[in-house]
Amino acid sequence: xxxxxxxxxxxxxxxxxxxxxxxxxxxxxxxxxxxxxxxxxxxxxxxxxxxxxxxxxxxxxxxxxxxxxxxxxxxxxxxxxxxxxxxxxxxxxxxxxxxxxxxxxxxxxxxxxxxxxxxxxxxxxxxxxxxxxxxxxxxxxxxxxxxxxxxxxxxxxxxxxxxxxxxxxxxxxxxxxxxxxxxxxxxxxxxxxxxxxxxxxxxxxxxxxxxxxxxxxxxxxxxxxxxxxxxxxxxxxxxxxxxxxxxxxxxxx
Amino acid sequence: xxxxxxxxxxxxxxxxxxxxxxxxxxxxxxxxxxxxxxxxxxxxxxxxxxxxxxxxxxxxxxxxxxxxxxxxxxxxxxxxxxxxxxxxxxxxxxxxxxxxxxxxxxxxxxxxxxxxxxxxxxxxxxxxxxxxxxxxxxxxxxxxxxxxxxxxxxxxxxxxxxxxxxxxxxxxxxxxxxxxxxxxxxxxxxxxxxxxxxxxxxxxxxxxxxxxxxxxxxxxxxxxxxxxxxxxxxxxxxxxxxxxxxxxx
Numbered sequence: 001x002x003x004x005x006x007x008x009x010x011x012x013x014x015x016x017x018x019x020x021x022x023x024x025x026x027x028x029x030x031x032x033x034x035x036x037x038x039x040x041x042x043x044x045x046x047x048x049x050x051x052x053x054x055x056x057x058x059x060x061x062x063x064x065x066x067x068x069x070x071x072x073x074x075x076x077x078x079x080x081x082x083x084x085x086x087x088x089x090x091x092x093x094x095x096x097x098x099x100x101x102x103x104x105x106x107x108x109x110x111x112x113x114x115x116x117x118x119x120x121x122x123x124x125x126x127x128x129x130x131x132x133x134x135x136x137x138x139x140x141x142x143x144x145x146x147x148x149x150x151x152x153x154x155x156x157x158x159x160x161x162x163x164x165x166x167x168x169x170x171x172x173x174x175x176x177x178x179x180x181x182x183x184x185x186x187x188x189x190x191x192x193x194x195x196x197x198x199x200x201x202x203x204x205x206x207x208x209x210x211x212x213x214x215x216x217x218x219x220x221x222x223x224x225x226x227x228x229x230x231x232x233x234x235x236x237x238x239x240x241x242x243x244x245x246x247x248x249x250x251x252x253x
Numbered sequence: 254x255x256x257x258x259x260x261x262x263x264x265x266x267x268x269x270x271x272x273x274x275x276x277x278x279x280x281x282x283x284x285x286x287x288x289x290x291x292x293x294x295x296x297x298x299x300x301x302x303x304x305x306x307x308x309x310x311x312x313x314x315x316x317x318x319x320x321x322x323x324x325x326x327x328x329x330x331x332x333x334x335x336x337x338x339x340x341x342x343x344x345x346x347x348x349x350x351x352x353x354x355x356x357x358x359x360x361x362x363x364x365x366x367x368x369x370x371x372x373x374x375x376x377x378x379x380x381x382x383x384x385x386x387x388x389x390x391x392x393x394x395x396x397x398x399x400x401x402x403x404x405x406x407x408x409x410x411x412x413x414x415x416x417x418x419x420x421x422x423x424x425x426x427x428x429x430x431x432x433x434x435x436x437x438x439x440x441x442x443x444x445x446x447x448x449x450x451x452x453x454x455x456x457x458x459x460x461x462x463x464x465x466x467x468x469x470x471x472x473x474x475x476x477x478x479x480x481x482x483x484x485x486x487x488x489x490x491x492x493x494x495x496x497x498x499x500x501x502x
Binding site: 132133136153154156157158160161203206207209210211212213214215216217220221223 | 391
């Protein structure tokens with residue numbers, strides 16, 4: 001349980017991408033994704049340029065291909081949806097091999113795939129090069145409301161505690177011969193979830209007491225403010241700027 | 254004579270659901286003392302602890318910390334003076350790094366910059382955890398987390414340290430390491446525990462709370478060797494442990 005160090009999305013490293021302050025990377029990610037989403041889908045080559053730029057960042061960060069590829073699986077539901085679109089969409093149809101597919105559906109499918117994949121890849125790159133707690137500090141620096149930052153912070157901190165509890169409850173269940181085979185086992189699973197909810201709720205109350213005991217008054221004290229030099233901002237801006245130039249060229253042509 | 258660090262007089266408390274937990278508790282702890290608070294489950298020990306730093310408000314009676322009454326207008330200062338270390342370190346350590354967690358208390362007191370850093374490093378040094386300052390708490394062992402939990406409170410430079418079951422769930426080595434730390438601290442300690450050998454080892458004085466009242470207050474040796482008292486309040490020594498055969502530490 002305590003053996004894995006760092007979050008499973010994070011890939012430890014010392015590249016220039018890793019060393020950038022979190023808030024510059026968040027701004028870069030959001031700008032890059034906005035540019036990608038704003039690109040008209042018929043400019044296929046622009047998406048290719050985006051992909052090359054992004055893979056350049058992945059390479060610069062020294063992230064192994066397998067690490068990223070395995071985590072891209074999160075995109076699968078969108079891929080399935082995108083694959084269905086040409087079959088179910090209406091509009092003029094074009095023959096592709098033995099199939100007759102919807103032309104608008106094909107375009108929508110392509111746009112979804114291209115923009116989705118780039119977005120997921122960019123997000124994974126951020127997650128792989130930034131520790132969760134640095135991400136939080138970055139979001140706080142970007143003036144995300146304190147309540148949201150606190151909620152994210154507690155989630156990061158207690159995810160392992162709660163999953164640990166869930167695992168222990170599962171082991172205790174199975175040690176008494178329980179196997180989730182059919183619908184009849186659902187009541188047991190439901191009461192596990194219920195018990196976990198009560199326990200987490202009670203833990204929340206105990207944490208609140210512990211916070212009050214150390215003088216908590218409703219705001220987390222800000223002790224360190226993230227700063228970024230202009231050189232760091234320029235480095236972080238390289239990717240979205242290149243993407244923006246690509247978009248401008250694509251639209252102008 | 255100076256005010257006692259903890260001065261609890263006639264404290265009574267009933268929970269909102271009507272369950273009365275404390276019926277007139279009197280307790281005085283003086284500077285530099287290490288006192289064990291003993292008692293069976295449900296005796297009201299935790300309820301008493303939550304009154305010491307004003308989490309719960311007395312139904313009747315009073316609590317004062319070094320002469321300062323525990324009342325709404327003094328809460329922040331009371332919570333600085335009384336450092337409570339809760340039983341489950343996962344409740345106490347809620348920030349993403351050890352440093353942020355130890356900073357939390359003193360930062361709430363308004364400290365920043367070099368003074369804050371000094372407090373944090375100093376507190377972690379006293380529990381031997383400085384090397385872990387940038388680690389996330391959930392990657393530490395249970396014993397290490399308990400020590401960091403103690404540091405989070407030490408960083409507030411409290412006048413009295415209240416430990417709730419400090420030895421629970423610790424392996425014998427961690428238990429002994431924590432005892433060494435507690436002994437090394439120059440601070441008044443009130444220790445809530447079921448671990449009677451631990452109380453005997455660390456606390457010259459013991460107070461027994463049972464059914465919401467203090468039923469005994471004396472040297473730990475006298476309390477633990479009073480068989481009638483022990484039996485009447487569901488206190489039992491572990492197998493093979495006889496304080497009569499062990500010289501008081």
